[in-house]
Amino acid sequence: MGSLAGEVIGVIDTDGDCAEWTFPAEPGVVRTARAAVRGQLHGWDLDCLADLAALLVSELVTNSLRYATGPIGVRLVRPTGDDDALRVEVSDPLPDPPRERVAHPEDESGRGLQLVAGSSRRWGTRPGANGKTVWFELAVPG
DSSP, X not given: OGGGGGGOSEEEEOSTTEEEXXXXXXXXXXXXXXXXXXXXXXXXXXXXXHHHHHHHHHHHHHHHHHHOOSOEEEEEEOOOTTOOEEEEEEEESOOSOOOOOOOOTTOSSOOHHHHHHHHXXXXXXXXXXXXXXXXXXXXXXX
């Protein structure tokens, strides 16, 4: 992951069952976050989820980037034991939860949460001490 070092504020942990990064809210972060997610899922032998997870992370990080000025966190929790779902979380310093809206055909944005809701097993938001987290779960194919 040396190629990501210049664009990542901090790699909190990539060992064990969890991987976590903090990215600056600046152009290029979407590509960097997508690459980090793909690389970690490859390392966990979860390539089957890499494309979808990277796409959904891209959507959520783009939403955060549009409104947040502070750091954006991405966290992956690997499935263990009886849990057959990958959990993905994107955090930012804004307290307001995102709202799903109906995007019209001519709209250039507004489909991110629809994509997350339609592609994941479960998803939601939760407030945090410094902002909010949007999370989703992807089922690991049996």
